[in-house]
Amino acid sequence: MRLPLISMLLPPTLVSAGRDTGRPGHGLIGYGIEMYIPVCAYACQNSFSSNPLVCTDDAPFGDDEMDGVGMGSSQDGMTLPQNVSAMPSSTCHAESEPFLTSVAWCIRMKFRNTFVWQIEKWWQSYVVGNQPTDTPPGLSYGTALALVTSPPNATCMGGQILSETSLADEMLYMPSIFPSTLTRMWRFNTNVLRWSSALNGQFIYPLLLRPWRDSPTAAVIGDPPTRGQALFIGYLILLNIFLSTFKFGVHPGGFRYWWNDGQDEIMDDLANRLRVLSFANFVLLVLYLSRNNVFLWLTNWQHSTFVLLHCWVARIAVLEAILHSVIFLRDWIQEDRLADDQRIYELFLATHVALSILVFLGSWYHIIFRYEHQWGYETWLHVVFAVWGFDRLLRLLRTLRNGVRTAKITAIDDDYIRIDVRGIVGSGHVYLYFLDWRFWENHPFSIASSIIQQSGTFSSTKDIDSVADNVDIDPEKSIRMGSDGFNQTLETVMVFYLRLLEGGTRALRNRTQLPVLIEGAYGNHEDLSEYPTLICIAGGIGVTAVLPYMRAHPSHAFLYWSSRTQALVDSMKPLTHNFHLEVVVGQRLVLRTILESQLDNFAVVPGA
Structure with missing residues (x-):
């Protein structure tokens, strides 16, 4: 597979950190995209997906999926019959009656409080696998369940040939239950209370700190905000901290699948939240800087105020992206995945747009390469591009009019x-x-x-x-x-x-x-x-x-x-x-x- 040019600029260890491919999703996680829901259905499918299967002539082994495991042999070196695939293809899974009936019976026993149509919807898309090219299942959920005339008694352990309807191995089923990641976003309430002039003069309009225009601080932070602007900036910072840290949960040890301990689980959840929040802030980043910002009319604030907010939202988004990368970098290191004045302002203007495009394109390729279109992370970037394009279009029309x-x-x-x-x-x-x-x-x-x-x-x-x-x-x-x-x-x-x-x-x-x-x-x-x-x-x-x-x-x-x-x-x-x-x-x-x-x-x- 040819990688995008931008991926060639990244360290090889980061590019090879792993990909999560699957069917494209539409929307956002929790709003149109359900990540690993229903959980029990995914757990049942995962319990049997690695078992060797008997493949018919119409269901080939799929050499491209065996990753070096030869036909007629298992991953642990045990010899298998010639018509058994140690790593079955999607076609083999789709046509295997023992696999489909075993998954159906597992869902029936573990998943009693869900409508059948919901299970059927999941079944058609994900029981075989989550790739767009996967073969559709040969049996519907209802048909597969009807073929189970009597409750099975045998349990198919990991690595055993799945040749009949079997019970799921609890040692495989329980760790497969992992929480779905739901990202909750917020809406701004831009209604501004009318305060008295004395309150404005004391708490809103004065500068937060004495101007530092001639000090080195100005080159990094810029001019100090007013107290009112500082209050709103503080609100944005606290809101991002709250949304990235509230309501973490740790699952019992037997239910962990990806994490070594509770601390690893919390850190991964934090990194994922920071990723989504950073993308959400990209939208505000572009909106605040646009000259056709709708908030200019809703709040009657000055454009210079939104330019200041643009700078602070950019700092928040960049910090969240850095923390997201540092947390996962920490995981990769632990797992041994890494081998070893005015002219300045003019320079900033010359490079700012180019760097912004690089950041957005880098974020786009990072998401597409890592997750493709499964979880809707790219939707945030779609909104960013739409806001940016709308503002540029209005700028062009305003210019052409004159x-x-x-x-x-x-x-x-x-x-x-x-x-x-x-x-x-x-x-x-x-x-x-x-x-x-x-x-x-x-x-x-x-x-x-x-x-x-x-x-x-x-x-x-x-x-x-x-x-x-x-x-x-x-x-x-x-x-x-x-x-x-x-x-x-x-x-x-x-x-x-x-x-x-x-x-x-x-x-x-x-x-x-x-x-x-x-x-x-x-x-x-x-x-x-x-x-x-x-x-x-x-x-x-x-x-x-x-x-x-x-x-x-x-x-x-x-x-x-x-x-x-x-x-x-x-x-x-x-x-x-x-x-x-x-x-x-x-x-x-x-x-x-x-x-x-x-x-x-x-x-x-x-x-x-």
């Missing part, structure tokens, strides 16, 4: 540039693909504005937004509006601001225009109209994210802005001149002073 556009680049100073894309409107943020400069990359940009006033003067920027909301604008054209004797020309232009960093983005400063693809727009601005006063505090080009809130607020809106350069402030005057604006250049804002100055305008009534 078509190829031309981006005009204007240098503001050595640190900042302005990007204008004409003929398109939107709000929130978009992803830009620069087609003749690193076309494979896409970068998120907040939309500073999407309607530009060419001539005339509006009383406020809110009037522009009102026009954009209430007039059906053709994105490909400019429009002329008359209001109170003034003539104004409005043009649909998406405006972005970009800070140039050390790396590839600095090359954009030398360009005047580029063909671009625009994916989006994404994100919905929260309605803040119920609050009488809006205070926005921003730094650098982060001000572009709060400008839509400033324009949309119907009442008092104050913008406090700290900028690195005066040139950026001058460039953004057309977008900010109608606000209550305070700007500092080259300095930090003092938050306490800002908040105290605003609180002085309100009368605070204790207990109100």
Whole structure:
């Protein structure tokens, strides 16, 4: 059999660790796939499956199944008649009346509380074996049972020729009873309670720890989560720990078939649970990172929150996969189965997708090679691929809807540039693909504005937004509006601001225009109209994210802005001149002073 290429990259001892082949299953274990159920039926079949059988001319020995055991000899060296197979083929089992009647009688005696149709269903698929190519049984369960006219008295011991209806050897039957593995998954409850502002300010919004951006910890863990995010991350961690460790059972020594002792049994159960949980987390891993994540609408959480959760779920899934491998590696060793800063981020982006594909394909081939399609482990990967493909399809449709556009680049100073894309409107943020400069990359940009006033003067920027909301604008054209004797020309232009960093983005400063693809727009601005006063505090080009809130607020809106350069402030005057604006250049804002100055305008009534 030719192995997949990925299996050739694995250590030979792992590839040869053993395969469990069988009929394909559909669904998940416990939901459409029953692992070794009914247990007693499997135990009865296993009790007689290794006994030598008399094979007829129509039921050949099956040389390919004998694995070096010759016809006419048994595994322990005893001589057998020439028409007896020490390792019968599936055809021999299917046509052997003693085998079928013995299994049927065993099931009848051991398995009294099950409907006959359930046994018949199992019988047709598994009494001969669990391979898709196995020959169907020559007798149904009911027919085989009817052939037993009197209860058998003889017991067929292991290694004896099964030539008549016999009782099962209890020494073979009892160890064959092993528990089925049922994996229980959970559902997320995404309903978020509405807490008071004091509770949010104390337990939800503050950072869990002081920022460590300049410390080595940031390269490994990233920025610290807020306390609310940390609570949810802790919930995910505790849930995974609970699902992987609760309700373990140990069977009596006489019932163990695969394990040396109770500790081995528990460790194997733990490894199997960790495998399923890791696959389940793969689904969340892809879903949280997708830009069309349904939880964005259900929870109203920021996309950055789900990116953070994506990172932590990835750590959980990888840790579970590592523990799964380490536990089984421990078993293999015991059984002697082994013979003897920004550039870093850009590198991460370049390799992240490739590594993700390698992980998913590696998981796929691991499951298919080890279990084929028996137990539905690959269903988790089907969901992963479906979520990933759906998100990529929506990204493509959002991009094709906007078509190829031309981006005009204007240098503001050595640190900042302005990007204008004409003929398109939107709000929130978009992803830009620069087609003749690193076309494979896409970068998120907040939309500073999407309607530009060419001539005339509006009383406020809110009037522009009102026009954009209430007039059906053709994105490909400019429009002329008359209001109170003034003539104004409005043009649909998406405006972005970009800070140039050390790396590839600095090359954009030398360009005047580029063909671009625009994916989006994404994100919905929260309605803040119920609050009488809006205070926005921003730094650098982060001000572009709060400008839509400033324009949309119907009442008092104050913008406090700290900028690195005066040139950026001058460039953004057309977008900010109608606000209550305070700007500092080259300095930090003092938050306490800002908040105290605003609180002085309100009368605070204790207990109100």
